[in-house]
Amino acid sequence: GNSVTQMEGPVTLSEEAFLTINCTYTATGYPSLFWYVQYPGEGLQLLLKATKADDKGSNKGFEATYRKETTSFHLEKGSVQVSDSAVYFCASIGGSARQLTFGSGTQLTVLP
């Protein structure tokens, strides 16, 4: 089945700093890739997605590009805000896997 390896946290940044959270995947075939965000005490919200190689997902200033050659889907944001503080999950589905596979999650704290 699929697996997703995500950068260990927690990550603490100052406001307006550049953010990268690494995510790599293993899969048979070509999965769809997602980044979900979870704010304290809430469920998961889809942040962005990419369904095929070289696709770039983007939303709210966040971006991630589906890189087949490096099997990666790293999340980036040029200038983080305090309100971005949350847990971020990388996930994949498809290829040989029928269920969503999550990474371990990365806690991001942005300080003013």
Next chain:
Amino acid sequence: GAVVSQHPSWVICKSGTSVKIECRSLDFQATTMFWYRQFPKQSLMLMATSNEGSKATYEQGVEKDKFLINHASLTLSTLTVTSAHPEDSSFYICSERSQTGDNEQFFGPGTRLTVL
């Protein structure tokens, strides 16, 4: 995207009691819904796949008699934690899959269960 609601958002119960958590699809008919469990500071663990009109499919290691799932209609799935114990305390999240074929999933806001 789709809207998924859960009720209650939090519940505290005594050990030995049963607790029912509802998951509703508010804007489309979901033939399949998923139940996840999340421990503090950990990722989501898929517990079972709920299929409308048929038995749920449980993941390995999940007790089907402990976690009863019923998907009686296309908009409602319920998870009942039977004879709850403190180790069942967790955050339970339901989810439904998009009908558009891109495998996107929409998640409910979660239910915090605390068993005393």
